[in-house]
Amino acid sequence: MKPSTIRRWSFVHTWASLVCTLFLLMLAITGLPLIFHHELKHLLGEAPRLREMPADTPRLDLQRLVEAAELQRPDEVVQYLGWDDEDANALTVIMAASAGTEPNASHTFGLDARSGEAFGMPSANGGLMMFFLRMHVDMYAGLPGKLLLAFMGLLFVLAIVSGVVLYAPFMRRLQFAEVRRHKPHRTRWLDLHNLIGIVTLSWALVVGITGVVSACADLLISAWRNESLAALVEPYRDAPPLQHRAPASDLLRIAETAAPGMQADFIAFPGTRFSSEHHYSVFMKGSSHLTSHLWTPVLIDAATLEVTAVGERPWYMDMLSMSQPLHFGDYGGRPMQILWAALDLLTIVVLGSGLYLWWKRRGKGREVKP
Template sequence: MKSQTIRRWSFIHTWSSLICTLFLLMLAITGVPLVFHHEIEELTGGAPVLKEMPANTPRMDLQQLVKAAQAHRPGEVVQYFSWDEDEPNGMYAFMGKTAGGDPNDTHTFMLDARSGEAVETPSANGGFMNIMLRLHVDMYAGLPGKLLLAFMGLLFVLAIISGVVLYAPFMRRLDFATVRPNKSTRVRWLDLHNLIGVVTLTWAFVVGLTGVLNACADLVIAQWRNDSLAAMVAPYRDAPPLTERAPATDLLRIAQTTVPGSEPSFIAFPGSRFSSEHHYAVFMKGNTHLTSHLLTPVLIDAETLNVTAIVSSPWYMDALLLSQPLHFGDYGGMPMKILWGILDVLTIIVLGSGVYLWWVRRRAAATVNVPQAVEAA
């Protein structure tokens, strides 16, 4: 019975690993540059650079920046404004043909908050880093690609669990971290595969689960829109279309007064995915390291500038928001990024060695079966 259980777990581990390996290799390879995307953009000139100005140069108000963005991309509408964490005088503008258009068709650039000058960000609109991101997120296949990667992530988690089940009885015969140098190449690689797998176990499990959650982001956001956002804008369900919106000038003052002790993360303009046809939505974040990843939306009537709703995000949105920086190692600065990069490379070795061990075992089994077939003939 015990041997049958081990064989079942071995079957689960082998095929869950093999099915997801090619996808996991692609995710691991594209994940390395994404962990260091800020540094790569700076080295390659993809990061926007603002002009030097006196320290006391005043900033433009939001409505002036809206006009500056529209002047830079005539014929398009502003979907979002967001603040750059590394450049206090920079603000990212997201624009598209329509407010609620496909996010992949959005054009992103930075606005100098002091002058309104637009600075292009090539890495956000094509280029190497954008290719890496699209491959990692949806393989250029949209929602079907994301769901496929989510399924592969679940298989990866299953492979980790089954690997732990198999590793426990195996290590009763050997000391931890034993690599048998006098054995065959296959045995040495098996020992290395097991050793590296155990070392990266917790990291791989966390990254696998957060990857699954991130891959389901569109579904999570759709649930939030149909649940929390729909409840917040319910009084406007039968309201006539908005014909004229109030200037965005005072949005930050209104939001910061409503949620004291918080900072703005981004603004969703009327008609975008994170707002409604009748509202500006200012998403405020906390001022601690943890709460800076949690958002509180403040809905402001786009015609009267009255605050109409403020509701904490539901647990599933909080889980998504917390999982994103954890997935890419954005919580602990450069030391954590380096650790994430090393563990990513080790995972590539585990995946590659797993395929090698399966192939060698399969070839050995075929070699044994050939003489038996000849004798039977």
């Protein structure tokens, strides 16, 4: 590679890294506890705690559960109702002043499916885990914060690619994984920076790309609403406003008949951004590790309870659904969590050493100038 080409790639690597490093350090630090969010919620007392009941206690009718939720917050409406992955008797309810209220202004709590008793979910409304999640997702800045982090993720990917380009000519003089311990402190850190960077290369690319996709979630959901969902509810475009909403009692049975072999993950009520003004949307998922993150919406007429459509997933919604488990290592059990945490810590070392090397080189340049 020509020296001029190396200089150009070095410039790209240096400034792409510098611009995004502080944001990436924040993301790496806040992402570390999110890898173990299930375990930490239990440790912090933020996980659902249901009253002990006999194992054969039946669950209440779904409409009765909706009514129990409405009694908890009489001035609000149910937006979403979902099932907990760890305990099938724990339901998650999201309510707000109106069906179209944006997510950060909603209130989340739990319901015991057997008794209709409510329980708090601090991690969903302002607990420590929610703080980590909001900082990691949008820095409490909504869509502008998400888009800023998406741009930082793109710079991170550019820094990785440019680092790989520079790594090849750099390593011609050295053996793989060699750290020149007899050299000055800065040179040793340069070798460590390059070594850890190339070892964590694949993981960093996966986390960087999936982070960018997740940060664009609002835009992807909006595209899904405007394209796929709009096509599914086209026959209702000129329909009069919904006057009477049928009880939710039979929604699960109807959805399971329409999507055999799948199970309900959550229900979006009429008027929410995952549904329409005239439909219940029951989002079904598969039972394997892969398909449990892929949703198939079953649209049910909210007045007649007739299935009007079983939605096809567009590729970008599949990409979004798979990004979060890949981003947090939330699909391979405890070994995968430990691996993701170790790689996250190594990335913090790479970011910190990169800042250190830039600062030392900057100081060295100042000394040489006079």
